[in-house]
Amino acid sequence: MKKKLLSLLLTGAMVLSLAACGATAESDQAANDSAAAETETAETEEETETAATDSADGAVTGTLKLGFIGPITGAAGQYGSLANYGAQIAVEELNALGTGLTIEYQPEDDVHDAETSVNAYNTLKDWNVQAIVGCVTTTPCIAVASEAYSDRVFMLTPSASSPKVTADRDNVYQVCFSDPNQGSKSAEYISENNLATKVAIIYNNADAYSTGIYQTFVSEAEARGLEVVSTTTFTDDTTDFSVQVTDAKNAGAELVFLPIYYQPASLILSEMDKQGYEATVFGVDGMDGILGIEGFDTSLAEGVMLLTPFAADATDDATVSFVKKFNEKAGETPSQFAADAYDAVYTIVDALNAYAAKNGAFDVTDLSAEELCDILINTISSDDFSVDGLTGAGMKWNASGEVNKSPKAVIIKDGVYVGM
């Protein structure tokens, strides 16, 4: 009996200590943030200077309440937490500029689930959020977007790539390419550079991202006279790809298109190596990160081509500085999700600056989410607004919310991404 009571007591103590942990960690974080903000004042960022801010008389002042929704924990936790770090870095940099605009940043976890994501959104609403960076993943984003649409809250998603996210909603914008763009751009790239005529596709038919790219790739490939000789599928739990690779090999495909994430892609590459099947491998932005897998022989990825908006080993100043800060903060190399989120924060602030430049100074503190939504929609979709970010130069948005930027194709050579 006593033992039981003791165990109860201990569990209780554990809960409390954890609670304490969470709280102190947060306040530490806040302290760090403000400290970092002070020290970083000197190094201001080049990419904040859009054409608009250069000539600005009017400036944005006040406090902007910026929310973030993404899977910080759970199966898709990696994407959300990296994006969260990316956005945090942008917020710290912007606060350090000392322009009179302070950003209050609040991340909420959605575990890559639509229901939780709507809950997270409602929590942000209780916090009186003014604009949202998110959601990171597609399905939650669609659910939240429809809520935000009826509430008139502006959303800029870093990485939810389905066209369904922005469809029929004027308040939702994307930083990343939409899936159809990726699929058709890949097919376009392959046919224009005569990489192959016989193509095999291996995709995850239990995954929205993968299926979305597959569908548009196939229709564009047909239009361009590429012959799809083998189409095989797998699901999230698949670990053996011998069937898929053998099928592609027997069909005589010269190029294997992998519209999938990097973990299964690494397994496919090993399997191709095992079978001695030498075909060009072409991936999309989900493949970004393949060189970072622990225990993966990067020589297998030699010659792999992929379309990605961001390469962490690019040598321009903005990327180098971002990668350095990211490494300090998160202890790892940023993925494109982090870069997308970073650009998303900058885009919102740039848009506010551009608006201020045109219409005179204003204070964001007391603006409702609805008023801010109209401002941001009008500014971001206007023709003369563009952002030079980490994930592309001269990013412009059309009224439907899709971004227009040129894709970067990279090839893996000697274990690093090299631009093509």
Place this chain on the structure above:
Amino acid sequence: MKKHTKNSFLNYGIIILFFVIFQTLVSTKHISNSLQGQLIPICVYIVMALSLNLVVGISGELSLGHAGFMSVGAFSGVIVSTALKHSVENGALRLLIAVIVGAIIASVAGVIIGIPVLRLRGDYLAIVTLAFGEIIKNFLNVLYVGVDAKGLHFSLKDEASLGLDIATGTTIVNGPMGAVGITKISTFFSAIILVIVTLFIIQNLVYSRTGRAIKAIRDNRIAAEACGLNVTKYKLVAFVVSAALAGSAGALYALNYSTVVPKKFDFNTSILILVFVVLGGIGNLTGSIIAAALLTVLPELLRAFSDYRMLVYAIVLILVMLITNNEKARILTTEFKYRLKIKKKSIGNKEVSE
């Protein structure tokens, strides 16, 4: 009044009180957005917990595939609702049709699954229901449904093979991408109605002749068979009713969000609902209601813990389990109840003597 009648009215009372309180809060705007957004999910999970309790508690079979039925209801509800968008303008009526169709199709799935599965006993049944839940999920992952002027189109291959008319066609269910662009028609009021209907069906079933037969089979299968009860039939009744209710909850759930994906209804969701049932007390309907409501809200209340949220959630679950199963706590509550009774009696006696 009979004890079970009292219990039944207690359950209705809880639900009506819940509705009145929150409806007042909503209409006077004294409720946080976070809580307001969870009202419908809470009702859905209450229905799920109640219906699973029928299988686990009343019929005594461990089912690990309950979310499968929810997804069948969810997707059929969405398909019906989208297909009828233009012919039935009234949202409430369309919701009613969707919920009923969801229940019917889920019950058909229940019959198909129940007939082979209910021949198994104990652990085997649990594992097979688990497998069926996964099969349903994987089937929905490759299901493509579209609608155009000619009617509904189905495919198990891909979106293109639906052959939709470009001008009028819309894809309703798009494989792993699920259903997108759902018009939200679920309301808190309709959710409460569903909970009350569920309670009505389950309570009347449990206290009926059929319910007694189901419980007899649970308590002693051999004795029940010897009495001439048709074991498979009664088990199937409980299983199918439970599936139908889960299907209707699924339809209501799906029509509360603008998107729903098959992945949502995986093994984890089934376990979550089982946790509601076990925590609330197997066979205890009131317990299921309270557990489902509290455990749905709990993760949101724990948002302050940020990254440690789910860890704290798990620890709270362990704590609740330990406390509710603690002998001393039980003895205390029974003692407390006993004293309460004595007090009442003594008061009654005094009144009589005076």
